[in-house]
Amino acid sequence: MMNNKEVVKQVIDAFxxxxxxxxxxxxxxxxxxxxxxxxxxxxxxxxxxxxFKSVPPMTSATIGDLIVDGDKVAGTGFIASVDENGQPRNCFFCDVYELEKGKVKKISSYMVFEQKQPQ
Structure with a gap:
């Protein structure tokens, strides 16, 4: 049986x-x-x-840290995607997973979208 960190890593990778x-x-x-x-x-x-039928395709993504505290795992990462107008859109995430008997019961997702700096 996988531990909670391994389960969440597989879930984030699948997302x-x-x-x-x-x-x-x-x-x-x-x-x-x-x-x-x-x-x-x-x-x-x-x-x-x-x-997930409405989630835009991602052009790249990386998983950052996975931090475990009992049945909770926080996972961070970066996503590059393209918006509905074809413009690049980057975001950083931290998702908090709550597990029960090795299964994900709750996900709280926090996302910050990169802001373009004035030139």
């Missing part, structure tokens, strides 16, 4: 590849996901599956 079925294979049936201060998805795998 970054937009492989939602692998993500869901590591999730509880009532998984919750949200962006504090922005929105929360309805609980359950189907809500997560539907949400």
């Amino acid at each position: 970054l590849r937009l492989d939602i079925e692998t993500v869901l294979s590591h999730a509880t049936d009532d998984i919750q996901m949200g962006w504090p201060g922005f929105f929360d998805l309805a609980p359950g795998k189907e809500a997560l599956r539907e949400f």
Whole structure:
């Protein structure tokens, strides 16, 4: 059986590849996901599956640190993507995963989008 850090590393890697079925294979049936201060998805795998249909393709992504505290794992990283107008969009993330019996029960995602500096 994988430890919590290994589970979250596989989940983040699958998210970054937009492989939602692998993500869901590591999730509880009532998984919750949200962006504090922005929105929360309805609980359950189907809500997560539907949400990911609208996620834009990523041009590159990296996983940074994974920090474990019992059944919670925080994972950081970087995502480069293209917005609906074809413009590059970069963001940095820190996701907090709560696990139950080796499955992801809750994800709180914090994202910061890179701001273009005036030239």
